[in-house]
Amino acid sequence: MSAAGTPPTLYEWAGGAPAFERLMEVFYREVLRDPLLAPLFARMSEDHPHHVALWFGEVFGGPSAYTEERGGFAVMRAHHVGKGIKPEQRARWVALMLAAADEAGLPDDAEFRAAFASYVEWGSRRAMANSQPGATLTRRTTTPHWGWGETPPGTD
Template structure:
């Protein structure tokens, strides 16, 4: 049975992912909970929520889940449905400065912490997410007035 790009993929054989970080942290359920918790935080943050153009955050949560599953050795559904991740290119249309990055990290850290992963697994996951967030900054911060005057 083959799946079309818009239909759900058949349930993956768990043994296919044995030994991957994806499997070690709990597979699909873990990444579903992570994405859902992250977007709960986004939905509750009116200022940050404005960065997300979709009214329904469900599709964004699903894309995040699929991306992270694939990155960590799970199903390749993300690429099958959306092509190469091209993370920087997909985020270029959005203004991402250090404030947006830090807000994203705040909501993502709450989501990661909600998983109650063992410390080493949490550290590995968090390290990647933090590096990814820093790499997506594409807009300099507004300079703050330091009270300096030019003569």
């Protein structure tokens, strides 16, 4: 928990690791059923949802588990390079993620959902841009950390 007098992180507010594991379980179940997204994830490893739960947890102020266990931002970005994500796939990914947040029981207060949706939009747009053939990758080298009503510096 946060120190007395400081607001909880988005990670804490969401319910910590169990909430993000639940979110990714729901989300990837739907992704694999979706005709537009299933081809992008056809070779997804069994532990992929867990890895993404670690990523989201870190982004939203939880432990640096993705960075420590998986290699951080460079590894996450590398998973998208060359995938050629189309705008309609990105939009569907966002829609399914937001719906999964409802089904997984993430907090539904406006402040949390605005921050959550902001990251989902930003992250999906960066992933799509980095996935294009010949893309110039962003200068970012570190995992972004999202907070309450703010876009972190260096989100390019």
